[in-house]
Amino acid sequence: xxxxxxxxxxxxxxxxxxxxxxxxxxxxxxxxxxxxxxxxxxxxxxxxxxxxxxxxxxxxxxxxxxxxxxxxxxxxxxxxxxxxxxxxxxxxxxxxxxxxxxxxxxxxxxxxx
Amino acid sequence: xxxxxxxxxxxxxxxxxxxxxxxxxxxxxxxxxxxxxxxxxxxxxxxxxxxxxxxxxxxxxxxxxxxxxxxxxxxxxxxxxxxxxxxxxxxxxxxxxxxxxxxxxxxxxxxxx
Numbered sequence: 191x192x193x194x195x196x197x198x199x200x201x202x203x204x205x206x207x208x209x210x211x212x213x214x215x216x217x218x219x220x221x222x223x224x225x226x227x228x229x230x231x232x233x234x235x236x237x238x239x240x241x242x243x244x245x246x247x248x249x250x251x252x253x254x255x256x257x258x259x260x261x262x263x264x265x266x267x268x269x270x271x272x273x274x275x276x277x278x279x280x281x282x283x284x285x286x287x288x289x290x291x292x293x294x295x296x297x298x299x300x301x302x303x
Numbered sequence: 304x305x306x307x308x309x310x311x312x313x314x315x316x317x318x319x320x321x322x323x324x325x326x327x328x329x330x331x332x333x334x335x336x337x338x339x340x341x342x343x344x345x346x347x348x349x350x351x352x353x354x355x356x357x358x359x360x361x362x363x364x365x366x367x368x369x370x371x372x373x374x375x376x377x378x379x380x381x382x383x384x385x386x387x388x389x390x391x392x393x394x395x396x397x398x399x400x401x402x403x404x405x406x407x408x409x410x411x412x413x414x415x416x
Contacts, residue, residue: 196345221401221402222401222402224404224405233393233407233408233410234346234393234407236405239402239404278346280405282401284401285359288334288353288357288399289334290336290353290359290361291348291405292348293345293346293347295343295344
């Protein structure tokens with residue numbers, strides 16, 4: 191079982207709608223969680239980080255964390271065509287060798303006009 | 304401020320050839336990572352270096368070696384390239400510590416024929 195799980199999609203939403211992206215992780219000791227956006231042919235770029243249970247809002251983006259359920263989500267309000275990309279969930283794991291960042295397979299989001 | 308710089312951007316190798324992918328960061332980060340990205344597989348960790356002088360295997364280390372040359376540089380070597388190593392390779396760096404985000408280089412597209 192992969193340590194970080196995401197639905198690969200594609201997730202299609204109409205312009206202006208809310209897009210909801212989900213991620214589950216297996217390591218109960220993980221403390222830090224990140225959402226990256228990756229456009230086709232480009233590098234991943236960080237859009238949100240979250241460390242505590244609850245919601246964290248930044249503009250149109252809201253990250254939600256539930257450590258008891260080992261679940262992280264990203265909500266994108268008022269979705270725009272420019273939001274069409276692959277969204278990668280990443281979880282920081284503490285190992286004997288230090289911290290390592292493990293990614294899910296990503297969810298492809300398509301925002302339709 | 305260049306961030307994370309990878310060279311080369313593109314490379315074609317014949318089966319059995321060797322090559323080294325170079326990565327350098329100018330953000331004084333402690334941790335550095337090498338990932339590969341294949342369609343539908345997300346980012347898979349090959350090796351990471353939590354701090355200068357240390358390296359550890361990630362999820363898919365077979366067929367690769369790494370060197371943390373100094374704090375700035377982390378190289379990935381393919382000793383005998385195989386078609387299964389055709390992929391996009393990303394180098395990333397972070398401050399280290401559980402809460403630190405990773406910054407990515409622009410990627411190297413490698414084809415092994």
